[in-house]
Structures are given as structure tokens and as C-alpha cells.
Amino acid sequence: MTEQGTNGNGRALLEIKELKKHFRVGRGVTLKAVDGISLEIERGETLGLVGESGCGKTTAGRVLVRLYEPSGGEVIFGGKDVHGTEGEEGRALNRKMQMIFQDQQASLNPRMIVRDIIAEGLDIHNLVGSKKERLDRVQELLDVVGLDKEHANRYPHEFSGGQRQRIGVARALAVNPEFIVADEPVSALDVSIQAQVINLMRRLQEERDLTYLFISHDLSVVKYISDRVGVMYLGQLVELADSDELYENPLHPYTRALLSAVPVPDPDYETERERTVLQGDLPSPVNPPSGCRFRTRCPQAVEAAAQVEPEWREIKLGHWVQACPCFT
Amino acid sequence: MNGDSILEVRDLRISFSTYAGEVQAVRGVSFDLRRGETLAIVGESGSGKTVTAKSLLRLLPEANTTIKGGEALFEGQDLLKLSEQQMQKLRGSKIAMVFQDPMTSLDPTMKIGRQITESLKEHLGLSGQRARERAVELLTLVGIPNPEDRVKQYPHQFSGGMRQRVVIAIALACDPQILIADEPTTALDVTIQAQILELLRDLQEQLGMSVILITHDLGVVAHTAHRVAVMYAGKVIETGTLREIFYNPQMPYTWGLLASIPLPTADRSQDLIPIPGSPPDMHDPPKGCPFTPRCPYAMRVCAEEMPGYTTFSAEHKAACWLHHPMAPNVEPPVRIGGTR
Numbered sequence: 094m095t096e097q098g099t100n101g102n103g104r105a106l107l108e109i110k111e112l113k114k115h116f117r118v119g120r121g122v123t124l125k126a127v128d129g130i131s132l133e134i135e136r137g138e139t140l141g142l143v144g145e146s147g148c149g150k151t152t153a154g155r156v157l158v159r160l161y162e163p164s165g166g167e168v169i170f171g172g173k174d175v176h177g178t179e180g181e182e183g184r185a186l187n188r189k190m191q192m193i194f195q196d197q198q199a200s201l202n203p204r205m206i207v208r209d210i211i212a213e214g215l216d217i218h219n220l221v222g223s224k225k226e227r228l229d230r231v232q233e234l235l236d237v238v239g240l241d242k243e244h245a246n247r248y249p250h251e252f253s254g255g256q257r258q259r260i261g262v263a264r265a266l267a268v269n270p271e272f273i274v275a276d277e278p279v280s281a282l283d284v285s286i287q288a289q290v291i292n293l294m295r296r297l298q299e300e301r302d303l304t305y306l307f308i309s310h311d312l313s314v315v316k317y318i319s320d321r322v323g324v325m326y327l328g329q330l331v332e333l334a335d336s337d338e339l340y341e342n343p344l345h346p347y348t349r350a351l352l353s354a355v356p357v358p359d360p361d362y363e364t365e366r367e368r369t370v371l372q373g374d375l376p377s378p379v380n381p382p383s384g385c386r387f388r389t390r391c392p393q394a395v396e397a398a399a400q401v402e403p404e405w406r407e408i409k410l411g412h413w414v415q416a417c418p419c420f421t
Numbered sequence: 422m423n424g425d426s427i428l429e430v431r432d433l434r435i436s437f438s439t440y441a442g443e444v445q446a447v448r449g450v451s452f453d454l455r456r457g458e459t460l461a462i463v464g465e466s467g468s469g470k471t472v473t474a475k476s477l478l479r480l481l482p483e484a485n486t487t488i489k490g491g492e493a494l495f496e497g498q499d500l501l502k503l504s505e506q507q508m509q510k511l512r513g514s515k516i517a518m519v520f521q522d523p524m525t526s527l528d529p530t531m532k533i534g535r536q537i538t539e540s541l542k543e544h545l546g547l548s549g550q551r552a553r554e555r556a557v558e559l560l561t562l563v564g565i566p567n568p569e570d571r572v573k574q575y576p577h578q579f580s581g582g583m584r585q586r587v588v589i590a591i592a593l594a595c596d597p598q599i600l601i602a603d604e605p606t607t608a609l610d611v612t613i614q615a616q617i618l619e620l621l622r623d624l625q626e627q628l629g630m631s632v633i634l635i636t637h638d639l640g641v642v643a644h645t646a647h648r649v650a651v652m653y654a655g656k657v658i659e660t661g662t663l664r665e666i667f668y669n670p671q672m673p674y675t676w677g678l679l680a681s682i683p684l685p686t687a688d689r690s691q692d693l694i695p696i697p698g699s700p701p702d703m704h705d706p707p708k709g710c711p712f713t714p715r716c717p718y719a720m721r722v723c724a725e726e727m728p729g730y731t732t733f734s735a736e737h738k739a740a741c742w743l744h745h746p747m748a749p750n751v752e753p754p755v756r757i758g759g760t761r
Contacts, residue, residue, distance in 0.1 A: 145610035145611065146610055253699045255699060256699075283465035283466055283637065284465070284637065284681050284682050285677055285681050285696035286465075286695070286696075286699065287681065287695075288681035288682070288693035288694065288695030289697070291683075291693055292692050292693055292695060310611065312611070312685075313682065313683045313684065314683055316683070316685060317689055317693070340685060350612060351612060353615075354611040354612045354614065354615035355611055355640065355685070356614075356618070356638070356640030356641050356644040357684065357685060358639035358640045358667070358679065359643055359667065359684065360643045360663045360664055360667050361664075362643075363644045368619075370612075370615050370616055370619055371612045371615070372616075374580040374583065375580075375610075
């Protein structure tokens with residue numbers, strides 16, 4: 094038995110233990126956005142996190158980079174408790190963990206020029222000594238992400254969606270992070286531009302030994318870019334495995350349904366495949382079903398699923414699943 | 422042209438006037454829609470696919486839209502020349518539309534039942550009682566549980582998928598001959614998307630409608646369409662049957678689209694093949710083929726003149742200079758041809 098959710102080679106950069114994030118949404122009403130997830134993210138890997146809207150994948154990513162305080166559990170980054178760290182050490186952690194957002198229209202300040210957007214992190218962390226050095230760094234970063242040096246003096250609205258996403262990547266890279274949470278980084282882009290950004294992210298990972306948490310609802314993109322993939326449902330991880338293993342040998346009924354729902358751009362495949370179309374909608378995360386949370390939509394649900402809290406178990410080396418009575 | 426066509430669009434040209442000048446959104450689009458088929462119009466944002474569809478129902482803002490030319494023949498009438506009054510009779514009855522965002526296409530202050538019966542009373546002249554019964558039938562048809570109670574609820578009481586079902590029910594209310602679905606599942610989660618696509622396909626078979634499906638998602642196309650028209654920079658650059666477009670595409674832009682999406686079977690050690698650059702500025706569209714600046718196979722003539730269509734089969738044609746007898750022989754990138 095290895096540590097929770099790793100493939101056991103012990104190079105974990107991030108250890109996430111029983112992480113919880115609950116939001117108060119009304120008097121006495123709590124929304125359990127993330128409700129006890131445990132996994133490790135290894136140095137240099139891309140961990141994909143998939144699930145439908147409201148499953149908690151974005152919240153999980155935001156807790157990791159300290160945008161939210163967790164309601165329970167802990168996150169260890171390079172041996173340090175991420176949320177118990179303050180002051181100078183906290184600032185150092187902030188530098189090592191960066192985020193790329195889905196909507197660059199919203200996450201780039203429209204009143205700042207690109208040079209200042211990219212250099213903001215450099216200023217905060219005192220990484221450059223002079224104006225000259227600052228500009229050099231910005232121009233170098235623009236070059237790295239495939240933009241022109243002249244772009245430094247322009248405003249975000251002067252760029253296309255794909256270019257704005259490159260600016261977002263440059264900003265994240267500016268402070269030499271080790272770990273980047275990319276939250277739906279290509280979802281707002283056209284397919285031909287998506288491929289450009291994905292290739293860019295892969296190249297940078299190789300060159301800079303970056304570790305990614307890649308959050309997306311697009312299963313094809315996640316499979317392509319990730320080494321391992323975790324599937325979330327209503328605030329919990331239901332399955333976690335190597336990317337090929339997960340797609341070839343999914344165990345949890347939700348993972349199976351999710352994979353079978355993705356339309357594949359191949360007409361022959363589409364005509365031949367058998368689809369499990371899930372009935373019904375996602376239950377409210379304010380009041381999730383007891384026991385296995387998927388049982389209300391599960392095509393093979395058994396009665397026992399309502400009583401037993403399914404155990405997070407390593408079925409085979411590196412393949413973790415929430416073991417619900419319906420399939421174990 | 423084709424006796425089986427329910428809609429014939431010929432050389433449609435549409436421009437918008439903006440503060441920065443004229444935007445030529447649609448530049449000579451022609452296609453047929455056959456009875457009972459699903460025609461997918463695919464393309465990236467700004468390719469003119471939505472503008473084309475909206476113009477058929479004249480849903481574009483009149484103040485700054487000019488239809489510069491072309492025709493759209495439906496039952497012997499040119500849709501583009503109808504008066505607003507004639508159009509109102511048609512819109513929502515013989516031709517209906519489903520939009521991307523079900524929240525903005527429903528009235529948040531009106532009960533679902535009334536939103537459905539509105540067009541039943543208007544177009545079919547049903548009485549209140551009969552219209553309410555029909556509303557319940559329609560909700561049943563689109564798979565909404567407890568329809569008797571649901572008609573009394575407001576849109577916010579429905580989930581995203583259920584709202585899209587309501588929007589489809591409204592579109593189907595008057596038994597349209599043509600349904601235009603503009604990115605009907607883009608705002609939905611995959612499991613819900615699968616439900617809605619399944620529903621649309623069943624309904625089409627059941628009701629024999631012709632469907633124009635507008636989407637950027639080639640997976641959705643492969644799942645749903647019979648024929649495909651690929652749009653780029655306001656033009657249809659390739660059209661053919663579903664299999665022809667996916668397995669034997671003839672235009673580098675179509676190659677690029679297919680090669681830039683990761684298939685589930687893709688080899689992860691290989692880079693994706695992106696299309697370099699970005700689409701042209703439609704204020705000043707290129708003189709020749711609009712794909713020239715991004716095309717790895719571009720020749721001198723491409724920038725000079727828009728190529729005509731080369732025909733490959735009864736359905737399949739593409740506009741590309743590579744099919745000129747004097748052009749060099751070019752092979753598409755290896756990944757074309759699907760997973761097998």
C-alpha cells in the first residue's frame with residue numbers, strides 16, 4: 094500500500110490530506126464544495142482534474158494556491174504546511190505557486206499595460222533591481238510565450254483571446270514558480286488556438302520542470318495533457334489513475350458515464366459506441382446524497398450505496414477509486 | 422436545384438457597420454438544407470456561422486446590419502425579402518431557433534407554461550385550455566418529469582439542462598419544419614450535453630424536422646450531423662457528407678481543425694498540430710483565400726484570388742487552389758482519417 098493517491102515513487106511536491114472547503118450560503122446552510130479529498134501531486138507531473146460544473150474542482154485548485162483557507166485538512170508543499178505559513182515564508186510560497194485562469198478578459202486588468210501586468214509579481218517579490226532589468230525580464234517572458242517585444246506597451250483589449258491567454262501564462266511564469274494551477278486555461282479558446290496554448294504549456298513544463306494541476310471539463314484535452322487524472326463528483330474524488338489507465342479501464346460508474354458522454358470527433362466511432370446517458374441532474378452540493386454521492390444518478394446503484402460511505406481505496410498500483418458497493 | 426431541399430441559401434452577404442467601419446461577416450454563403458437532415462455549420466468564433474443562421478429569421482439588429490445580397494428560399498419565398506409581419510408568422514412556427522444560453526432565452530419573470538403557450542396561441546390560435554394541455558404534452562416530449570407542476574414554475578427553478586429542454590419544447594411548439602440550433606449544448610456539462618443531443622436526435626427522427634446545427638465542437642458534429650459545411654472568415658470553404666469531411670477533407674483549414682483537437686486515442690508524446698496565427702480581421706478581409714496567411718501550403722495565387730469550388734462527389738466540394746491541375750500535390754497531415 095502506498096501513500097494516498099500517488100504512484101509511490103515518493104517525489105511528491107504537494108500532499109493534500111482530507112482537504113475540505115465549505116462555504117456558508119445561508120443561515121445554517123453549508124455548501125460543501127470540497128469535502129475531503131486526498132492526493133499527492135508529484136514534481137514535474139501534470140495532474141488533470143475533471144468533473145462537471147459544481148463538482149468543486151475550481152475550489153480545490155484555489156485552496157491549493159491559498160486563494161481560500163481550507164475548512165479542514167491540510168496541504169503540504171515541499172514539506173511546509175501551506176495554510177499555516179505566514180509572513181516572509183508565506184510570500185515565498187505565493188511565489189512558488191501560480192495560477193492561470195480561464196477568462197483572461199476578466200483576470201487581466203484592462204487599465205494596465207501588459208508590461209505592468211507581467212511585472213506585477215516581479216515587483217511584489219522584489220525580483221528585479223532596476224527598470225531596465227524589469228523591462229528585459231518582461232520582454233524575455235513575452236518571447237518565451239510567443240508574443241512580440243512591442244506588445245509590452247499595449248493594453249489587454251488589443252489582443253485576441255489566444256494572445257491574452259499567453260499573457261496570462263507569461264504573468265504566471267514571471268516569478269519562476271514551481272507549481273501552476275491552470276483552471277480551464279483553454280476552454281474559452283477556439284480549437285485551433287487551443288492547440289497552440291496546450292503545446293506552449295507542454296513545452297514550458299519540459300523546459301522549466303513545472304508541475305501542473307490542470308483543471309478542465311474537457312476530457313479529451315485533459316487526457317492529452319495529463320500524466321494522471323482525478324475525477325471529482327460533488328466535492329469528492331471518485332477516481333484517480335494514470336491517464337491512459339483511467340480512460341482504458343475506468344472503474345467508477347461516474348467515470349464511465351462521463352467518458353461515454355464525451356462526443357468524439359470521429360463519425361465511425363460515434364455510430365458504433367454504446368452510450369450510457371445519465372438520467373437526471375447533479376444533486377445540490379448543499380444537501381448531497383448519503384453514502385455514495387453518485388447513487389441518485391448511478392445506472393447500477395444498489396441499495397447498500399445509501400448506507401455505506403464508500404472507502405477511498407487503491408484497487409491496483411496507482412489506481413485509486415471510491416469503492417462503492419455497486420461495483421466492488 | 423435539388424428537389425429535396427427545404428431551404429436554399431444562395432450567395433448570402435451580410436455586413437455590420439461599426440464605429441471602426443464595415444465588418445463583412447458573411448461573404449457569399451450558399452448551402453441547401455434537405456428535408457429531414459441535420460446540416461452542421463462548423464467554424465470558429467467570428468466565422469459568420471451564427472450571423473448566417475440569425476439572418477434566416479431576421480434576428481440581427483436592424484440598425485447596423487445590411488444584407489448586401491443573396492437569397493434564402495423557403496417554400497418558394499425569399500426569407501430575406503419578407504416584411505416584418507410576414508416574418509413574424511413564420512418565426513417560431515415554421516422555422517424555430519434554439520440558442521446557446523437557455524437562461525437568456527427564457528423570460529425570468531414569466532412562468533414556463535405561459536412561455537410555451539404564448540406561441541401556441543399566437544401561431545396556432547389554440548384556446549387557453551387547449552394550449553395548456555399542449556404545453557404539458559411538449560414538456561413530456563422533451564423529457565421533463567412532472568410536467569403538470571413544472572408549467573407553473575419559473576426558469577430559475579430549473580437546472581441548466583432542464584432549461585434547455587424547455588427552450589427546445591418552445592421551439593417545437595408549432596411543429597416547425599426547420600429547427601436552427603445555435604450551439605445548443607455549449608453551455609451544458611458533458612453528461613447533460615449527451616442527454617440533449619440524444620433528445621434532439623430522437624425528436625428529429627420522430628418529427629421529421631430539418632435541423633441546422635451550428636457548433637464549433639467537431640465531436641458534437643460527428644455525433645449528430647448528416648452533412649457538414651465548414652465556414653471560415655464568412656465563407657463556406659468546404660462542404661460534404663459527414664464522412665467525407667472527417668475522413669477525406671480537401672481543404673487545409675479543415676485539415677487543421679481536425680488535427681488540432683486531441684482524440685482520446687491520441688499519442689501523448691506527439692505535439693498537437695495547431696493552426697498558426699489567428700483569423701483575419703473582417704474589417705478588411707483578404708482579397709484571395711482568407712486562410713492564406715495561416716496556411717502551410719499557401720501559394721502566390723492564394724493571396725491574389727479566391728478559388729472556386731472543386732467538386733469531389735455529389736455532395737463534396739471545397740474551395741482551394743491546391744486542387745488546380747497546376748498546383749503541387751500535397752498530402753494532409755497524418756492524423757486525418759479518424760481513429761482507425
